Amino acid sequence: MRKALILTLPLLLILPLLAQHSPRGKGRIQGVVLDQFGKPIPDATVEAVHLETGFKRTTRTDKEGKWAILGLGTGMWRITARAKGYFPSYAEQYVHQLSRNPDITITLRKMSGLEALLSDKKAMKNLEEGNRLFEEGKYQEALEKFQQILKDHPDVFELHINLGNIYYELKDYERAEQEFKYVIQQAEKQREKLGDEVVDDIIARAYAGIGNCYVKRKDYARAKEYYEKSIKAYANNAGVAFNLGEIYYAKNNLDKALEMYELAARLKPSWALPYYKLGYVYLAKAELKKSLEAFKKFLSMADENSTKYKEVKGLVPEIEAMLKPKKKTGGN
Numbered sequence: 659m660r661k662a663l664i665l666t667l668p669l670l671l672i673l674p675l676l677a678q679h680s681p682r683g684k685g686r687i688q689g690v691v692l693d694q695f696g697k698p699i700p701d702a703t704v705e706a707v708h709l710e711t712g713f714k715r716t717t718r719t720d721k722e723g724k725w726a727i728l729g730l731g732t733g734m735w736r737i738t739a740r741a742k743g744y745f746p747s748y749a750e751q752y753v754h755q756l757s758r759n760p761d762i763t764i765t766l767r768k769m770s771g772l773e774a775l776l777s778d779k780k781a782m783k784n785l786e787e788g789n790r791l792f793e794e795g796k797y798q799e800a801l802e803k804f805q806q807i808l809k810d811h812p813d814v815f816e817l818h819i820n821l822g823n824i825y826y827e828l829k830d831y832e833r834a835e836q837e838f839k840y841v842i843q844q845a846e847k848q849r850e851k852l853g854d855e856v857v858d859d860i861i862a863r864a865y866a867g868i869g870n871c872y873v874k875r876k877d878y879a880r881a882k883e884y885y886e887k888s889i890k891a892y893a894n895n896a897g898v899a900f901n902l903g904e905i906y907y908a909k910n911n912l913d914k915a916l917e918m919y920e921l922a923a924r925l926k927p928s929w930a931l932p933y934y935k936l937g938y939v940y941l942a943k944a945e946l947k948k949s950l951e952a953f954k955k956f957l958s959m960a961d962e963n964s965t966k967y968k969e970v971k972g973l974v975p976e977i978e979a980m981l982k983p984k985k986k987t988g989g990n
Contacts, residue, residue, distance in 0.1 A: 681713030683731035685753040689762030690723045691739045698723025699766060702741035709734045709750075731755065739764040743774045771813025781807050788820065797827045815844035816860060822867050831871040838864040838871075855892075862892035869898065878905055889921075896926035903935060915939055930959035934966055941977070950977045 691702045702719045706727050719725045719739075727737075730753050738748040744766035753759055775781050788803030801824045808817055822837035841864040849857045869884035885902040888895060903918030916939045923932040933956035940949035953970050960967045 680731045681708035681711045681733070682729060683755045685730035685732065685755040685759065686726065686728050687730060687735070687737065687751060687753060687759050687762060688724070688726035689737075689764065691719050691725065691741070691764050691766060692723055693744070694765060694767050699739075699741050699744065702739050702744075702766070704764075705738045705740075706730065707736045707738070709736055737762055737764065739766060741766055744768050745773075771811055772816065775807070775811045775814050778810065781810060792820070792824065792827075795827075797824050800824055801828075815841055815848075818844075819860070819863060819867070822864070826867065826871060826874075829874070831874055835868050835871050838867040858892040859894060862888045862895060862898075865891060866895055866898040869901065873901065878908070881905065889918075893921060894925065896922045896929060896932075899925060900932055900935075903932075907935065907939065912939055912943055916943075928959070930956050933959065934970065937970065937973075946977055946981050950974065950981065953977070 687706065689704075691699045691704065693699055698719070698721075700719055700721045700723060702723070702725075703716060704719060704725045704727070705714055705716045707714050708731065710733055715727050715730065717725050717727050732753060732755050734750060734752050736748055736750050738746055740746040745768075747764050747766050749762050749764055751759065751762055775785070784803045784807050788800045788807070791797075791800035791803060801821065804817055804820050804824070808814065808821075811817075818837045818841045822834045822841070825831070825834035825837060842861050845852070845857045845860045845864070865884045865888035869881045869888060872878070872881035872884060882902065882905045885898050885905070888898045889902060893899070899918045899922040903915045903922060906912075906915035906918060916936070919932045919935045919939060922929065923936065926932075933952045937949050937953035937956060940946075940952055953974055956970055957967065957974070960970075
C-alpha cells in the first residue's frame with residue numbers, strides 16, 4: 659500500500675497545477691491600438707499568446723481601434739498588434755479570471771514608405787521582376803510592375819526614378835522629366851528625415867535623368883544646366899561628369915571639359931573612355947606629356963580590337979616623336 663501511495667501522490671499534486679494554468683478560462687482583456695500620434699488604427703490584428711502553453715486567440719480592431727478577447731485562462735499573456743504599414747508591437751499582461759483586467763494600449767509606429775516596401779514580400783518580388791524586365795528591355799512590362807508597387811506603396815517616391823528611366827527608354831521624354839522632377843520635390847520634403855547625403859544622391863540622379871532627356875531632344879544648353887545641377891548636388895556619377903565634359907568640349911571650353919573628364923576618371927577608375935578624351939584635351943592644350951600619359955593609360959585599359967584603341971595606338975608614336983629633343987645642326 660505504501661508503494662501505491664507514493665506512485666499516486668505526484669498525480670494528486672500535478673493535476674491541480676494543470677487546471678490552474680490552463681489557457682482557457684473566463685478571463686477577458688481589452689484595449690486599443692493607436693499610432694504614434696494617438697490616432698486609432700482600425701482593422702489591426704491583435705493576437706494573445708499564453709506564454710506557458712503557446713495557446714493563441716486572435717481578433718481585429720474596430721474603426722475606433724478598440725478590441726477585446728474573451729475566454730482566457732489565468733496566467734501571463736503576450737498581446738501583439740500588427741497592421742499593414744506599421745511596425746508590430748506587443749505588451750505582456752497577467753490575466754485574472756475573477757477580476758477585471760486593466761485596459762491595454764498598444765502603440766504602433768508607422769513605417770516609412772521604404773520600410774513598408776521592404777517588409778512586403780509581394781512588393782519586393784514585383785520590384786525584383788520589374789528590374790529584371792527593365793534589364794531585358796521589356797519596358798512596358800517593367801512599367802506595369804513598378805506601377806503596381808506604387809499602388810500599394812505610394813510613399814516610396816524613389817521608385818519614380820525607375821519610372822523616369824522607363825519613360826526615357828520609351829522615348830517619352832516629357833513624361834520622364836515629370837517623374838524626375840517629382841522625385842526632386844519629394845526628396846527635398848524629406849531632407850530632414852533622410853539626411854543630406856541620401857537626399858543629395860537621389861536629387862543628383864534625378865537631375866542627371868533630366869539632363870539625359872534634353873540630350874535626346876538635342877537641347878544641349880538645358881542638358882548642360884541639369885548636368886551641372888547634378889554634379890553640384892552630389893558629384894558621384896561618372897556618366898554625368900563625362901557627358902558634361904562632352905558638352906564643354908564641344909563648346910571648346912577645354913578647362914571645364916578637362917575638369918569633368920578628370921572627375922569621371924576618378925569616380926570610375928576602371929573606365930577607359932575618360933582617358934581617351936583627356937588625351938585629346940591635353941593635346942589641344944599643347945600639353946604633350948600629359949596627353950601621352952592619358953593615351954597610354956587608355957591603351958592599358960581599352961579593348962585592343964576597338965576603333966579607338968587602333969586610333970590611339972597610331973597617335974602615340976607621333977606624340978612621342980614631338981617630345982623628342984631636336985638634333986642640333988652644325989654651323990657654317
